[in-house]
Amino acid sequence: MRVLVTGWASFVHGEATAGDVLSMSRVGAALTAAGIPHDMALSPVYRADALHLSDAHSERYSHLVFVCGPAHGHQVRSLHERYASCRRIAVGVSILDPGDAAVTGFHRVLARDGLSTPRPDIAVAASTTTVPVVGAVFAPGQREYGAARRHRSVHEALLRWLADLDCARLPLDTRLASDDWRQCRTPDQLASVFARLDAVVTTRLHGLVMGLRAGVPVLAVDPIAGGGKVTAQAAALNWPALVSAEDAVEAGAFDHWWRWCLSPAGRHRARRRDFPAADALTEELLDELRAGLPV
Incomplete structure (x- = not known):
């Protein structure tokens, strides 16, 4: 006996959803526990390194x-x-038409719905491993920096690096909007998202600020050659995890600070919220205004 485990995630023109892959993994784990030899076929579009149906x-x-x-x-x-x-056995499937040749071609169908009383989806029993949840906040073009802008090369390097990380990536935008449900409408809403992250990767000043004020470690990357406002703000907030535009394009540029951000030292440093004279500008403004008041 040798079993081939397949699903929609096996097809070149299929779709690898988390539920599909979790269900296939759960079946594979059950076969392993039962001592039944098996292979799992996955689409080359989803996993180039896996066994494919063609093989x-x-x-x-x-x-x-x-x-x-x-x-x-x-x-x-x-x-x-x-x-x-x-x-051929189908398990944990939905049946739309019991007479469909796709259904009748199986020797046995163990459906989750469509044939009898609904049963729990297989994915609910699958095991998973928790990985870091990372907010990715990228700066716009910032034309005001002129020839010093390195946004394209920096973001391309960051995206390649992020794609290889074993983490849950959450694209975030500090822009607020009331006409787009995908955007936060208030600063409180966005701050609540940042508070639930494990780390932040950003090329934007307020990505750095929002992360640190939430006590979350931030890997800050300055997209401006020679250093722009991200570099200045990292210095003002006494935050060390900063990569320059010049270094960002080098191999392994982000690895050291990424490991540090997720380390106990990095997490502790972020939770300290060590911001010297954090409200200095507001105080200076008040002093300026008070100076103009009549005695």
Whole structure:
């Protein structure tokens, strides 16, 4: 016996949702625990390094298991043709049409809905590992800096690096809006998001400020050659995790400060909220205004 575990995440033109992949992983874990040899096929679009259906030859398998999602469509029907010699089982699927050849092609269907009383989706029992939740806050073009701008090269380097990190990336924008549900409408709403992050990666001054005022470590990257307002603000806030525009394009430029931000030392430093003379400008403004008051 050898089982091939498949699902919508196996198809080149399918879709790898978190629920699909979790369900497939849970089935794989159950097979491992039961001592049943198996392989899992994933789309090359989703995982280039995985086993793909094109390389999972039918003669290697006694069973094909299709996990999660709707049991319908030509891609599911193609599995019945390709793996005609295997016993085919669908598990945790939704049934839209019991007479569909995509459904009737299975020897056994263990549905989550559509055939009988609804049953819990397999993904609810799957194990996961918690990873850091990181807010990514990028500055706009900032034309006012003229030829010193390095936004494109800095952001390209950051995006390549972020894509390889094992973390949950949350794109954030400090711009508030009342006409777009995707944007926060008030500073309190955005501050509440920052307070729930594990770290912030930003090229924007207020990305640095919002992170540190929430006690969250920030990897700040200045997109201005020679240093702009991000560098100045990091100095004002006594925050060390800063990468210059010149260094950002170098290999491994962000790794040291990323590790430090997630370390106990980095987290402790952020929670200290060590901001010398944090309200100095407001006090200076009040002094200026008071100086003009009549005696």
